[in-house]
Amino acid sequence: MTRLSSVIYSVLTREGFAVLANVFSIASFIVSIFVLWNIRKLRNAYMLRARGPALIKDLSKAASNLSRFMNEYADFMPQVSEEMGRVGVKLRSLKRKLGGAPRRSVKRVLSYVDHCEVSVQNEEQVRLVYGELLKVIEELKDNQKDLEWET
Amino acid sequence: MSAEKNKWIDAVAKLVTLTQERKLIWRAAGLGSYGLETDYAGKVLRLQTINDDGNIYPRLQLQEPGSGQVWEFPYSEATEHLMEAARYQVVGVGEFLDELLNKTA
Numbered sequence: 001m002t003r004l005s006s007v008i009y010s011v012l013t014r015e016g017f018a019v020l021a022n023v024f025s026i027a028s029f030i031v032s033i034f035v036l037w038n039i040r041k042l043r044n045a046y047m048l049r050a051r052g053p054a055l056i057k058d059l060s061k062a063a064s065n066l067s068r069f070m071n072e073y074a075d076f077m078p079q080v081s082e083e084m085g086r087v088g089v090k091l092r093s094l095k096r097k098l099g100g101a102p103r104r105s106v107k108r109v110l111s112y113v114d115h116c117e118v119s120v121q122n123e124e125q126v127r128l129v130y131g132e133l134l135k136v137i138e139e140l141k142d143n144q145k146d147l148e149w150e151t
Numbered sequence: 152m153s154a155e156k157n158k159w160i161d162a163v164a165k166l167v168t169l170t171q172e173r174k175l176i177w178r179a180a181g182l183g184s185y186g187l188e189t190d191y192a193g194k195v196l197r198l199q200t201i202n203d204d205g206n207i208y209p210r211l212q213l214q215e216p217g218s219g220q221v222w223e224f225p226y227s228e229a230t231e232h233l234m235e236a237a238r239y240q241v242v243g244v245g246e247f248l249d250e251l252l253n254k255t256a
Contacts, residue, residue: 060228067232071171071239072248131164134229135157 041099048097049147055094056140062087063133070130073123080126081118087133088113094140102143109136156225163211163229166196170236177237187237197221198234209234 010016065083069076091110098106109132116125169175169191177198180186186199195214200207209231211224224230239245 063228064232064235067167067235068239070167071236072245073171127164127168131161134164134227134232135160138156138160138227 044097044099045147048144051097052094052140052144052147055090056137056144059087059090059094059133059137059140062090063130063137066126066130066133070127073126074120077118077120084113084116084118084126084129087129091136098143102139105136105139109133156227159225160227160229163224163227163233166191166211167229167233167236170233170240173240177241179241187234187241189237198230198237200234 062083066080066087069080069083073080088110091106091113095103095106095110109129112125112129112132116122116129118126166175170177175189175191175196177187177189180188180197180199186197188195188197190196193216195216197212197214199210199212201210208226210226211230211233213222213224214220
């Protein structure tokens with residue numbers, strides 16, 4: 001009982017109160033960061049649920065077009081280049097909404113797209129981008145299925 | 152995504168490349184059939200369009216010619232692209248376009 005009263009007394013002193021206020025201030029800062037982080041995560045999840053399917057569908061269409069153009073690569077280089085540009089825009093949009101492993105995969109493919117120059121000599125590089133794009137599309141589809149269970 | 156799934160996508164993407172580079176030559180599997188087939192590394196690769204209760208998708212199978220045993224590749228978008236590339240080759244779309252565009256009126 002005396003111990004409890006001494007604790008209460010020490011808190012009520014000016015120094016004790018200042019320490020307590022500091023502790024609460026730091027704790028509320030941490031909670032604010034946590035809430036902000038969660039809001040951001042929720043917003044991204046909502047954006048991904050709303051826009052994800054359409055963006056993935058666009059990417060699938062772009063991959064399909066790329067595959068068609070690759071039948072006659074030399075004749076369709078301008079179209080391949082245009083399609084690569086479209087793929088870059090869609091991937092950038094998806095990257096902002098993603099987190100974790102899918103985001104890392106999108107970033108990786110995006111770096112391939114950004115470094116790929118469509119030319120006669122670079123057919124292998126374009127094919128590499130196409131292959132990586134196919135893999136990331138499958139990963140994004142899986143991620144979209146997981147989202148349906150999460151929210 | 153699992154490395155296993157990646158492997159299948161890589162394999163089918165490689166088949167797409169070989170088809171488009173005319174290193175893999177496809178043929179119609181038979182009269183009245185929409186199937187296509189080719190030989191690779193001593194095995195037969197078969198592509199078919201499957202209609203599963205209105206859900207149409209391509210199926211890629213690997214067959215051992217001696218025993219006739221068949222194994223099916225897991226479905227991915229790459230299989231659709233392979234079907235398109237194989238059809239493009241079998242129908243001769245490239246040659247047709249060359250002839251059409253080079254023909255003087």
